[in-house]
Every structure is written in structure tokens, then in C-alpha cells.
Amino acid sequence: MAALSRLFKPQFSSLFQRSLSTTTVSVSEIQPQRDKSSKPLPPITDDPQGSRNFQWVFLGCPGVGKGTYASRLSALLGVPHIATGDLVRDELSSSGPLSHQLEEVVNQGKLVSDEIIFNLLSKRLEAGESKGESGFILDGFPRTIRQAEILDEVTEIDLVVNLKLREDVLIEKCLGRRICSECGKGFNLASINAKAENGDPEITMAPLLPPPQCSSKLITRADDTEPVVRKRLRVYKEQSEPVEDYYRKQGKLTEFNLPGGIPESWPKLLEALHLDDYGDRKSAAA
Numbered sequence: 023m024a025a026l027s028r029l030f031k032p033q034f035s036s037l038f039q040r041s042l043s044t045t046t047v048s049v050s051e052i053q054p055q056r057d058k059s060s061k062p063l064p065p066i067t068d069d070p071q072g073s074r075n076f077q078w079v080f081l082g083c084p085g086v087g088k089g090t091y092a093s094r095l096s097a098l099l100g101v102p103h104i105a106t107g108d109l110v111r112d113e114l115s116s117s118g119p120l121s122h123q124l125e126e127v128v129n130q131g132k133l134v135s136d137e138i139i140f141n142l143l144s145k146r147l148e149a150g151e152s153k154g155e156s157g158f159i160l161d162g163f164p165r166t167i168r169q170a171e172i173l174d175e176v177t178e179i180d181l182v183v184n185l186k187l188r189e190d191v192l193i194e195k196c197l198g199r200r201i202c203s204e205c206g207k208g209f210n211l212a213s214i215n216a217k218a219e220n221g222d223p224e225i226t227m228a229p230l231l232p233p234p235q236c237s238s239k240l241i242t243r244a245d246d247t248e249p250v251v252r253k254r255l256r257v258y259k260e261q262s263e264p265v266e267d268y269y270r271k272q273g274k275l276t277e278f279n280l281p282g283g284i285p286e287s288w289p290k291l292l293e294a295l296h297l298d299d300y301g302d303r304k305s306a307a308a
């Protein structure tokens with residue numbers, strides 16, 4: 023596979039410089055428009071793209087479980103799970119030059135600038151490349167049409183998974199989220215039992231409780247308070263929902279309504295992605 027981070031960094035920098043220096047030329051104008059007709063999803067095989075690895079994107083509202091399912095799929099497919107939210111939080115806790123600026127933006131539920139996000143992502147891809155990584159599952163990126171257009175300029179995305187869950191459950195899940203400050207693992211204290219209403223089906227999710235060694239070390243993300251979660255949901259609707267349509271028009275979007283917690287949803291997600299026997303196929307091919 024082409025050295026993605028090398029491909030990414032210079033191309034992004036030049037594109038970004040170009041869009042900064044001119045307000046009249048957008049990335050979409052300097053790239054030929056794709057065929058907007060719906061294409062069938064790419065078949066998932068053991069060697070999906072010939073010489074390169076899976077390049078997938080996970081979309082979905084805050085709290086939907088992008089991180090959980092993207093990280094499980096990354097382990098199954100053998101590609102890195104790259105969450106821009108994690109990159110932002112790492113930078114935030116590093117007390118580097120950007121950290122104060124980022125803290126303010128993130129804690130108000132707003133989006134970080136494209137420039138910062140692309141810099142963090144380029145650095146992450148470069149570090150991965152030096153360790154021999156290839157392919158990726160991007161989680162939380164792209165979050166704006168502009169990010170999606172720039173991503174299309176520098177590489178090909180094979181599949182976009184859009185996870186969906188009703189809004190009252192999303193809020194409960196965000197408020198129940200906890201992280202162990204020592205091992206970094208994520209848990210959820212919310213016990214969800216949402217009745218069917220307004221056309222939404224009933225949904226139950228058991229809490230994901232921490233083991234005894236973590237339970238006294240749990241912390242809550244500073245942006246997981248109710249007003250900030252509501253703001254993030256608004257920002258998602260305004261700026262990120264159009265990205266769903268962007269990929270829908272390219273015929274790359276797979277929508278998945280989460281039917282419940284992990285035990286119920288994971289096998290169904292694998293089925294929806296035609297990956298239910300992927301492990302068996304991989305070991306048979308080895």
C-alpha cells in the first residue's frame with residue numbers, strides 16, 4: 023500500500039494551504055465530481071482491496087458506541103482503530119501548546135478546527151506507518167463535509183458505517199460513561215430501559231460495569247455533562263449529519279440501527295457487514 027501518512031501529510035498541507043489562501047476555490051471544485059449514483063458495497067473478502075488493507079470510516083452521534091464497535095472491528099480485521107477524539111484528548115492532557123485552546127473548544131461541545139485535526143491525524147498516521155501499520159478504521163473523522171472532501175483527495179475510503187440509536191438513549195449513555203484513570207478502559211454505568219415511543223422501538227442495554235480494581239478509579243469526561251452532550255448532538259446534526267449524505271451519494275454508507283447492548287448488537291453488526299464468518303475464513307486462508 024502507498025505510504026498513507028506521506029501521501030496524507032504533504033497533500034493535505036498543500037490542499038489546506040490552498041483553501042486558506044483562497045476563499046473562492048474549494049476542494050470540491052478542484053476534484054472531479056464522483057458519480058453520484060448508488061454503487062453496490064464493495065465485497066468483503068480476505069484481500070479486499072488487492073494490495074492494501076481496509077480503509078473504513080465510522081460515523082454516528084456522540085454516545086452511539088463508535089469507539090466500542092470500531093475497536094472490536096479493528097481487532098478482527100487487523101487494522102488500527104484511529105479515533106480523532108482520542109487524539110484530541112491525548113493532546114489535551116499533554117499540556118502541549120495546543121492544550122489550553124483545545125480544552126475550551128472541547129468542553130463547550132464544539133468542533134476543533136480542521137487544521138488542528140488534520141495535523142493530529144497526520145502525526146498519528148505517520149507514527150503508525152513507522153510501526154508498519156496499514157489500513158485504518160477512522161472513528162469520529164470526517165465530521166464535516168470539508169474534512170470528507172479533503173480525505174477523498176488523499177485516499178480512497180472503502181466503506182462507511184453509520185451507527186444509529188435514539189436520542190434519549192444517546193444522552194443516557196454519554197452520562198453513564200466512565201473511564202478508569204489507571205488502565206484507560208471505558209465502562210458505562212447506565213442501565214437503559216427505554217420504552218417504545220414515537221416510532222422508536224423499545225431498547226434495553228445492561229451497564230458495562232468495571233472490575234473491582236477499576237471501580238475506585240473511575241473518571242468522567244469533562245464534556246460528558248448533560249448541557250455539553252446536548253450541544254454536541256446539535257453540532258452533530260448541523261455539521262456531521264451532512265457527511266452521512268455525502269457518503270450515501272457515493273454508495274458507500276451502511277446504516278446500522280443498534281438493537282441493544284454489545285452482546286445483541288455485535289453479532290448483528292458482523293452480519294450486516296458480511297463479516298460473520300470472517301474469523302473462520304481468515305484462519306482457513308492462513
Ligand SMILES: Nc1ncnc2c1ncn2[C@@H]1O[C@H](COP(=O)(O)OP(=O)(O)O)[C@@H](O)[C@H]1O
Pocket residue numbers: 083084085106107108110127128131132133134135136139161162163164165166169245254
Ligand atoms: N474530526 C473532528 N473534527 C473536529 N473536532 C473533532 C473531531 N474529532 C474529535 N473532535 C473533537 O473532540 C471531541 C471529542 O470527540 P469524540 O471522542 O469523537 O466525541 P463524541 O463522543 O462526541 O463522538 C469532539 O466534541 C470535538 O471537539
